[in-house]
Amino acid sequence: MTSVFDLLKKHLAQHIRFDDVQFEVFCKRFKVKQTSRNEILLFGSEICPYMYFVNRGCLRIYMLDEAGRESTRFFVFEGKFGTAFPSFILQEPSMAYIQSLEPSELLYINYPDLQELINKFPNFEKAYLINLEMEYISSIKRIESLISMDANSRYQLLLKDSPALIKRLPSKIIADYLGISQETLSRLKSKK
Amino acid sequence: MTSVFDLLKKHLAQHIRFDDVQFEVFCKRFKVKQTSRNEILLFGSEICPYMYFVNRGCLRIYMLDEAGRESTRFFVFEGKFGTAFPSFILQEPSMAYIQSLEPSELLYINYPDLQELINKFPNFEKAYLINLEMEYISSIKRIESLISMDANSRYQLLLKDSPALIKRLPSKIIADYLGISQETLSRLKSKK
Numbered sequence: 001m002t003s004v005f006d007l008l009k010k011h012l013a014q015h016i017r018f019d020d021v022q023f024e025v026f027c028k029r030f031k032v033k034q035t036s037r038n039e040i041l042l043f044g045s046e047i048c049p050y051m052y053f054v055n056r057g058c059l060r061i062y063m064l065d066e067a068g069r070e071s072t073r074f075f076v077f078e079g080k081f082g083t084a085f086p087s088f089i090l091q092e093p094s095m096a097y098i099q100s101l102e103p104s105e106l107l108y109i110n111y112p113d114l115q116e117l118i119n120k121f122p123n124f125e126k127a128y129l130i131n132l133e134m135e136y137i138s139s140i141k142r143i144e145s146l147i148s149m150d151a152n153s154r155y156q157l158l159l160k161d162s163p164a165l166i167k168r169l170p171s172k173i174i175a176d177y178l179g180i181s182q183e184t185l186s187r188l189k190s191k192k
Numbered sequence: 193m194t195s196v197f198d199l200l201k202k203h204l205a206q207h208i209r210f211d212d213v214q215f216e217v218f219c220k221r222f223k224v225k226q227t228s229r230n231e232i233l234l235f236g237s238e239i240c241p242y243m244y245f246v247n248r249g250c251l252r253i254y255m256l257d258e259a260g261r262e263s264t265r266f267f268v269f270e271g272k273f274g275t276a277f278p279s280f281i282l283q284e285p286s287m288a289y290i291q292s293l294e295p296s297e298l299l300y301i302n303y304p305d306l307q308e309l310i311n312k313f314p315n316f317e318k319a320y321l322i323n324l325e326m327e328y329i330s331s332i333k334r335i336e337s338l339i340s341m342d343a344n345s346r347y348q349l350l351l352k353d354s355p356a357l358i359k360r361l362p363s364k365i366i367a368d369y370l371g372i373s374q375e376t377l378s379r380l381k382s383k384k
Contacts, residue, residue: 071340
């Protein structure tokens with residue numbers, strides 16, 4: 001029998017051991033939400049209440065300046081946790097927005113409940129820690145690509161690491177993520 | 193009586209409780225190293241063996257491309273942990289170099305010893321986790337400044353968050369960190 005928690009179970013099982021009774025306790029802290037395309041889940045300057053786990057679809061964490069220009073910080077795809085992390089952890093107003101780019105199915109947990117799972121269950125804490133290490137590594141790689149690569153190298157890296165992403169997301173969003181114009185992106189795509 | 197481990201004790205005590213006997217166990221895993229100005233501690237393509245804690249001085253984590261151009265990823269100042277994190281955690285060849293920008297006093301711990309402290313001592317694990325959350329938040333803020341700010345805003349942010357840094361480090365290094373030329377940096381400095 002399939003359950004809305006299957007993908008979460010698979011994700012946690014990569015990192016830790018747990019039994020069904022324990023997993024039941026974990027699941028009780030998560031709620032389920034269906035979102036529509038381009039739905040905004042968090043507006044800038046709000047305090048981010050939730051950590052999300054993507055069952056289906058895709059989240060985008062982005063910033064919006066006063067001139068209405070968007071800058072994409074990260075994407076979060078199926079089987080991954082994600083949120084406006086600084087706001088969620090520090091419980092202070094967010095610099096970033098969260099949007100579901102596609103119709104999505106999300107699990108979400110609030111800050112006190114996540115802290116309780118971390119503090120009560122050493123194996124859950126371990127899974128959270130390993131997940132954090134991997135997300136931190138991703139963010140370092142994003143910094144590296146931003147400081148040391150030109151548009152073409154950034155595009156080639158994305159093509160190598162996340163080819164599905166390029167097919168799946170609108171060109172406007174990918175160009176913004178790479179920090180280049182849509183025209184430059186089209187040129188790079190056609191050169192391939 | 194002062195000890196080379198005083199600053200580490202102060203850092204850990206921000207996050208967790210521990211007694212002197214336990215702290216003795218932690219300290220036994222760390223070694224001390226004095227470095228000279230501009231000493232390279234890790235070359236790109238080496239596997240990073242150590243996590244560092246800066247007692248005095250400053251580390252720079254940077255990348256070096258084939259044309260010899262440097263790009264600065266992070267600085268690590270007194271009272272902070274730092275390393276070429278992806279290489280250290282994944283135990284794979286590093287994309288980055290580590291350099292002590294100033295004559296420095298460092299504590300360092302190798303990967304197996306750090307894992308042992310994390311696995312044996314729940315309070316040490318908690319301190320590691322909180323430290324990781326804060327470092328991840330710093331890296332997200334660095335991404336935000338890279339994707340959404342112009343040179344002037346990046347400089348103003350650095351001036352606000354880390355005024356000491358601007359006085360302390362060579363202009364060449366700060367310009368590289370901000371992703372701008374030394375000429376642009378001089379112009380921004382004189383405008384203030």
